[in-house]
Amino acid sequence: MNIGTAAQQSGLPPKTIRYYEDIGLLRPDRADNGYRDYSTADVHRLRFVQRSRSLGFSVEECRQLLSLYGDKERESADVKALAEAKLAEIDRKLAELAGLRDMLRHLADHCNGDDRPDCPIIDGLAGHGTVQ
Amino acid sequence: MNIGTAAQQSGLPPKTIRYYEDIGLLRPDRADNGYRDYSTADVHRLRFVQRSRSLGFSVEECRQLLSLYGDKERESADVKALAEAKLAEIDRKLAELAGLRDMLRHLADHCNGDDRPDCPIIDGLAGHGTVQ
């Protein structure tokens, strides 16, 4: 399929898809006329990258994770370790996102002009302590 | 407190905190010696931005969301509408993140060299159809 179709199906603009090819994230076929020709597997990869990027993973992380996704050396120990590490990071992100949702929900529902910026409930939701 | 302390407590590097001031996301006090002086409320904002950024929200989205967080006009209808819209987006992100986790879990656990790149289970987890 052409880049426009791949763009629609992956949720990424054509420009971005070409950019991902430039940096070697993806190697689509070329048709005789020079047009890029994407397989459904390519679209799955693109969609995967779109998701991961929108959730705060870097392109380099995506590149590593793509090696899990359709690579023969998928069973190697370090690739599995990478997956486990990313799973832990995803769980952290899930918790942070849930916290953000609770905080926003609270602000939208209950903080209509009454509470201070340092309202204790918001303080709790905002999270404390040292990070990283 | 100085920028180093604010950095530790927010999880952001000092460079990034200065950058956020450059683009007007934050207006810390200045001590007599010219050093930036951060309040705990400033740190809460920074931590909020750190979280939101790491979860895929843009700086502009953070700027808007910060207006919820400690602003007098918090009760205005459009600000509340913004919060609701962001809540919907967060729920979408939560679902995507959960999907990503399931997919990675599956790859790490069951796809050790046996399954095709277009393994039907992965296909299902990767998500299909048009986005945006």
Place this chain on the structure above:
DNA sequence: CTTGACCTTCCAGTAACTGGAAACCGTAGG
């Protein structure tokens, strides 16, 4: 009173796009 860790500004570089120009491809209408 010097040393080292911190802070300041400024300027340059990087990552990840994004927009626009100029030209080629491909189909549908006249």
Place this chain on the structure above:
DNA sequence: CCTACGGTTTCCAGTTACTGGAAGGTCAAG
């Protein structure tokens, strides 16, 4: 067959969001 137009190509420049490094000021400890 010609033309229009929508999609595609490459290339180059601009933007967003940092990030690194230089040159110098501040401050508490020894």
